[in-house]
C-alpha cells in the first residue's frame with residue numbers, strides 16, 4: 001500500500017509553526033512583513049497571490065500588495081524594488097513570476113536585496129545553496145524536502161532523479177538533495193532514455209509541467225514520488241507530471257495533485273519571511 005503524502009495537512013502544520021514564531025516576534029514589536037509584487041493580470045498569478053495573502057494573515061505575517069498594470073516599464077518596476085529594498089518595515093519581497101514578456105525578470109530578481117530574498121531566487125541565495133550553506137531556500141523545493149522528511153525518506157546514498165532544470169524548482173531541489181547526500185541525476189528534454197533513468201530512482205521529483213508524462217511503469221517498486229507539476233487538462237481536471245494511479249501502485253509514497261506539493265509553497269514562503277524578520281530585526 002502506498003502512502004498518499006498529504007501536503008495540505010503538512011502545510012497546515014508548518015503554517016501553525018510559522019504562526020507561533022511570528023507571534024513571538026510580534027511580542028518583541030517585530031512584525032514579519034512580506035511585500036508581494038504582481039505585474040499585469042495573469043489569472044493564475046492573481047489566484048496565487050490572493051491565497052498567499054490569506055495564508056499570511058492566518059500565520060501572523062503582514063502582507064503589502066503592490067499590483068502594477070501590465071504596461072509597467074522596467075524602470076518603474078526596478079524603482080519599486082529599490083523602494084522596497086530600502087523600506088525598513090519590509091522583511092521579504094516576492095516578485096510574482098512570470099512577469100509580462102516585455103520585462104527582464106533576471107534583472108529584477110538580481111536587484112532584490114539578498115537579505116529580503118524570501119523566494120531564494122537571487123544569484124546570491126542560489127550561490128549559497130550551491131555551496132551547501134543555504135540562506136533562503138526557494139519555496140517549492142523547500143516544501144518538497146519537508147515532505148520527504150515527513151515521510152521518512154532515507155536520502156543518504158539514495159538515487160534521486162529530478163525531472164526538470166528550472167531555476168524555480170529543478171536546479172535548487174537537485175542541490176538540496178545532493179546536500180542531503182543523495183546521488184542526484186538531473187534529467188531534461190535532451191535526456192536519453194528517460195524511462196531508464198527514472199526506473200533506477202529511489203526518489204523521483206517531477207517538475208516539468210507536462211501532464212502525466214512520467215508513466216506508472218517507470219516507477220521502481222518502493223520509490224518515493226514527489227510530483228511538482230500542476231497541469232490543467234482541456235476537461236478542466238488538474239493533473240501532475242506523473243500518471244498518478246499507475247505510479248501509486250508501485251511507489252512507497254507519492255504526492256497527489258492537487259493537495260501534494262502545492263500547499264507547501266506558500267507555507268515555506270511565510271517561513272522564509274519569518275526567518276528574514278528574525279535575522280534583520282534582532
Ligand code: GUN
Nearest residue numbers: 095096097098119139140
Ligand atoms: N510563480 C510560481 N511559483 C512561484 C514562486 O515560487 N515564486 C515566484 N516569485 N513566482 C512564482
